[in-house]
Amino acid sequence: MKKQQVLNCSFSAWYPIFKHLTIDSIVIPLSKGFLEYLDADGIYLPASPTDETSDIIDEDDEDAQSRIPSFPGLEESIRTAIHNLGGRVFPKLNWSAPRDASWMACGNTLQCSCVNDIFLLLKSSDFVTHDLTSPFEHCTDCEQGPQDTLYELVLRRWCDISEATEFRVFVKNDDIIGISQRDHTNFFPDLGPLAEQIHNEIEDFHDRHIAGNFLDHDYVYDIYRQDKRKFLLIDFNPFGETTDPLLFDWEDLNDLDVTRTDSQSWETFRYVRSASGIQPSQFLSYRYPVDILHLTTGADADKLADFLRMEMQKPDQQEATSSSQEGSSNVQYEDEPEK
Ligand SMILES: Nc1ncnc2c1ncn2[C@@H]1O[C@H](COP(=O)(O)OP(=O)(O)OP(=O)(O)O)[C@@H](O)[C@H]1O
Ligand SMILES: [Mg+2]
Known part of the structure; x- marks a missing residue:
């Protein structure tokens, strides 16, 4: 995998191209000071006159007091974005959402309606830390460690997404080589009877909207089937080890020669076919x-x-x-x- 492939999947690189197919979102650039705050130990949240969390910190503890963050400009931009996106948002950085930290949030969800909801999730997430410290892990053409990356906070309008009809699509040379049920930790009995239809619909969606329009020829994307023939694009991911292959594995995906006829035996559309086929969740260690x-x-x-x-x-x-x-x-x- 090359660094450029990762950069192509950064939210603001693909969003302008596919805005009409995806969820309304607002991108807010992050300052160096805020990135340092995210990187620092401990979880301190901004205090506000109406916010009682500031009472938890001992007034005489100067060290703790000095760690209470204050980013008035950013906080104001976040409040405005939340308002403009309907009051409930889904937060992420350039690549990752703090999905490993949802257990910290009230209601065990990434749904945020105020600044502190967002700060708490970002501060608690290893996935966010990975975006900050090693976004180019597995890239063969760059050094590890922090680089001159411009970081951004992405706030997306909250959508109630049913995981039963979310799919991850693996694309090589602009052709689909694999489609996997996105949540492979569950068996969805209604999926089997619709498998062929959904597979055809995704091929059609891909040919009409995605193929040839992304910044690369090899990539992975996630889509949500809202209704018959109606898809919502969720995210792009690099074609390589940093992306979870779900019901595939990277060795097979990398080796598959799409031009060879023996790829006919390859099972392109994969879903969990019975309750015994479910896979462990990657979030088990974050609970x-x-x-x-x-x-x-x-x-x-x-x-x-x-x-x-x-x-x-x-x-x-x-x-x-x-x-x-x-x-x-x-x-x-x-x-x-x-x-
Ligand atoms: N706007 C939204 N509202 C509600 N849920 C969302 C929204 N956007 C994404 N999700 C849910 O969160 C999941 C993760 O979102 P997303 O793919 O953007 O995060 P990610 O960190 O890039 O994940 P991955 O590392 O697996 O690619 C999606 O599969 C979807 O179920
Ligand atoms: Mg992603």
Whole structure:
């Protein structure tokens, strides 16, 4: 993969060409100061008069106070963009959305309606950090490490997208060589009966709108089938290892010779055909342990009771408990010898 292939997939490189096929978006250039803030340790969010999060920080802690970010110009541009995009947006940088950080957000979603929602997601995401620190990983023609890349915040109008009909299209020499169900961690029973029809529709969409118009001849793009023959372009990705091959693998995609007749045996349209065919999610390592989730939400009362009991059985807790309970000894714990 070459550096230019990655640059071609940067949002503002392809958006002007395919604006009519994709989701309304606003691009906001990011300053060096803001990039340093994203790179810094800890999560501090801008304070505002109506924002109670500033109360969490100790007023006497000068270090913490000095880390509260303030980017008035950027914050104003974000507020205006959110307003102009209907009040709810999906944020990303040049290439990546903070999808690994959605568990940090209220509602476990990337839907943002204020500046702090966006800052929190960007600050918490390893995918965003990857955009900032090693966007050209796997490129054979450049050094690793930060380069003179111009970074941008992309805010996209929020759309309710059903993952059941999202697809990733792999293109070599402007021809489709593979189409994969985008969410390969799920089995969608309605997909099988429509597979051939959807495959034909995507070929048609590709020939009419994409082939020959992108900045390269080898690329990958994601599309959402909103309705019969109605597609929404979501994103372009480089043709190479940085892009998740989903139900394909890069060795096969790279080796496939589209001009050879034996490629007829190649299964171009791939989807999960049964519940046993689902693949693990790449986000498994970016989640709360389920026990923590149950404890914090109170979803499992027995688990909470077990946890409290376990805490009470710790030696120091027992001491604290017994001293605080001197004089009122009618409470007993399971393993406590009878008095
Ligand atoms: N405007 C939007 N509103 C709601 N959901 C969206 C929006 N844009 C994208 N999504 C959802 O988020 C997913 C990821 O978006 P996108 O492809 O832009 O992120 P990415 O970081 O480039 O992902 P990848 O690394 O897999 O290419 C999409 O597949 C889609 O399901
Ligand atoms: Mg992408």
